[in-house]
Amino acid sequence: MKRRNFMLLVSAGVVAVSVPFVNQVYFDIPDYDKESIFPQFLSLIWDEESISDIGAKYAAKFPEESRERSLAKALFSDSASQSKDKLLALTQSDFFNGNLVTIDGWVLSKTEARQCALHYIMNQTKA
Amino acid sequence: MHIDARKLSANNIIEGDICIIGTGPAGLSIALDWMNTPYKVILLEAGGFEYDDSVQDMLSGDATGQRYFPLRSTRLAQFGGTSGHWAGMCSPFDEIDFEKRDWVPNSEWPISKKDLEPYYEQAHFPLKLGPYNYDLGFWQEQWPNLNPFPLDENVIWNKVWQLSKVSGWNGGLKQAYQDLIIKAPNIQLYTYATLVDIKGNEPVNSVQEVEINNRSNNTLKVRAKHYILAMGAIQNARMLLASNRQAKNGLGNDHDLVGRFFMEHLEVDTAEMWLLKPFPTELNHFNQQLMFWNELALRKEVLRNEKILNGTCGLSPTAYARHVTPRIDVWQNEDPRESVDNIFKSWDEAEEKAKAHNQGAIMRAFTFQTRMEQSPNPNSRITLSEKKDAFGVPLANLNWELSPLDKRSLRRINQIMAKEVGKAGIARVKLNDFLIDESDDSFPKSTNGGWHHMGTTRMGASPNKGVVDIHCQVHGINNLHVAGSGCYVTSGAPNPTLTLVAFALRLSDRIKERIKQES
Incomplete structure (x- = not known):
């Protein structure tokens, strides 16, 4: 291997290893399963577009929660690997505890509203 | 017996033991309760057995405040009254509806649900309901x-x-009770007999007679031991206010309460x-x-x-x-x-x-x-209009205020x-x-009421708290009574008919007791 190619490979490796690390340490974004952010209950009555739309409205209503970092921290701060089941349980407990938010008239658990917002932001990033 | 009042000549005096004015659910329930008793019942209906546009005119009126239905079309001036429009939905008030609630101004009833309970069960009979x-x-x-x-x-x-099986879909109370009432030997039903004035003695602590117009330009008098206004919450208030020849502010209105606290669902x-x-x-x-x-x-x-x-x-x-x-x-x-x-x-x-x-x-x-329910509000009220009906009686105006x-x-x-x-x-x-x-x-303009008129002659333990006492007698006028949802202090959530019939039957019992004592 030529010295130049070797250096490129090493650099790419460093970047690959350090991005999650930088995310976690520098940007302080918890590591989470991207699949888990889709709000399970709401997906029974809404399509993906509606979920994104509510997510956008949540982010607009709460600008301090309009970035991946703040939403992921709010949703996944307890554990580095929150499961779908755990989010469902959190959603339920929000209704018991009155941790609710009204977005566009919908009375939602704060957890599922944040999931919508995170879903919206991740879709924006992809686009 | 049925008498078409249009055929009667002027200055006729009709006499009986009790005079019920109005043949809606309240009036008819009382009439049925007095059937086959030794007492002569005079039952007055402004309209006939069928809808009559010229009679309906007396229900006209203007509305201000929260947007409302045209007053003229919210009720029916004919035998059976507004039951001809009734959807038949019946459910009793809850206990809390009769309790004083410190967060609901003017919510103090002088009776509890227990006082009404036996009459709820009785009310199932005229309304043809299932088991209580x-x-x-x-x-x-x-x-x-x-x-x-x-x-x-x-x-x-x-x-x-x-x-109810006697809802408007089935012809209302008219369909169910017209023949029965006509055949009742102790009931004289006068159709086309419109109340135009209530006359008291001096100093107006008792009603001497009521005047009715027979739509043939004749005024007739009805004399009875007891008079029951059962024309609906708007008309009852209107006629108390309009009967102001002896009492400047109208009968039973010494404390400016008649017409106030109009409520809707x-x-x-x-x-x-x-x-x-x-x-x-x-x-x-x-x-x-x-x-x-x-x-x-x-x-x-x-x-x-x-x-x-x-x-x-x-x-x-x-x-x-x-x-x-x-x-x-x-x-x-x-x-x-x-x-x-x-x-x-x-x-x-x-x-x-x-x-x-x-x-x-x-x-x-x-x-x-x-x-x-709507919270009782003194500014939500019936007043008299400057416009008058065919007999010169002022029409009712409504200010509905939420x-x-x-x-x-x-x-x-x-x-x-x-x-x-x-x-x-x-x-x-x-x-x-x-x-x-x-x-x-x-509230948006699209806010619906239920066509339920309540609270214009509210019940109160004393004259400064209500128009009628705990027995639905007008305070200070010992033989004038009000039957119907006008007596409600609060309006509960359920449709008013079952409760108003229960109140009417309670009043009916009270007048029976009084008449026995008085004779």
Whole structure:
């Protein structure tokens, strides 16, 4: 291997290893399963577009929660690997505890509203 | 016996033991209760057995404040009264409806539900209802699939309605009782006999006679031991106010209470409940076979904690409800027959449009129609108009006024329902736009009433608290009584007819006792 190619490979490796690390340490974004952010209950009555739309409205209503970092921290701060089941349980407990938010008239658990917002932001990033 | 008053000559004096003015649910229930007694009953009806446009004119009036239906078409001036329009929905008031609630101004009843309980059961007879049982468990034994949603029973309960067999769909009380009343030997029914004045003795502590016009330009007099005004909450107040020859402010109005505290039931689409999964139940459908209906209600402890008014949520499929034009928009014709036609037409159109929805989550979405009491408000009132009817009696004007407590209660009821169905993991709720802004106390123009007129001659333990006493006698006038929902201090959430008939039968008992004592 030529010295130049070797250096490129090493650099790419460093970047690959350090991005999650930088995310976690520098940007302080918890590591989470991207699949888990889709709000399970709401997906029974809404399509993906509606979920994104509510997510956008949540982010607009709460600008301090309009970035991946703040939403992921709010949703996944307890554990580095929150499961779908755990989010469902959190959603339920929000209704018991009155941790609710009204977005566009919908009375939602704060957890599922944040999931919508995170879903919206991740879709924006992809686009 | 039936007498067409139009055929009577002037200065006729009609005499009897009691004179009932009005043949709606209150008046007819009392008349039926006096059938086959040794007492002579004079029963007066302004109209005839059929609708008559010229008679209906006396119900005209202007409305200010919160938008309302045309007064002329909200009632019927004919034998059977407004039961000809009645949907037949019956459910008793709750205990809390009779309690003084410190968060509801002017909510103090001088009686409790226990005082009325025996008469609720009796009221089932004239209204042709099923057994006096409003427990869901009882009805579940009659019908297998009345499954309630799995909601927290400490917060929500299922309030049962029964549907009367003498509703407007079946011709109202006219169809059921016209022949019976005509054949009753001790009842003299006068049709086309319109009350125009109530005359007292001096110093107006007793009624001497009432004057009626027979629509043939003749004035007749009716003399009785007791007089019962049973013309509906608006007309009763109107005639007390208009009988002002001896008392400047009208009869029973020394404390300026007659006509005040007009209440309606708010019957408004407030939210959509989207079930996450199908939930098999027939609990929330109109059950025509069982004559049964059910709505979600809040426990009294919740109402107390939240300091809100009493209200219930009925469920209507959203695929249909979204296409229903608010009744207040449809029922705007002065002619009640036209307004009825318009409302049926709008329902048919909504049903047709609903067919476009045949799949997806909307098929398990239900619209909450919240049915709620209005807080008693002295500025919500009936007054006399400068306009007069054919006999020179001033017409009634209505100022319907709602309050911030009404709006807050409507919002909270739906927010609590939203929380509870979320807790149960069965649904999510979307509030309608007019409930979202918590700082907005106003009501949209599309706000429906239930055509329920209540509270204009409210009950009070003393004359400065109410127009009538605990027995529905006008304070200070010992033989003048008021039957009907005008006597309500608060309006409860359920439709008023069952309760007003119970009150009428209670009054009937009281007058029987009085007449026995007096003779």
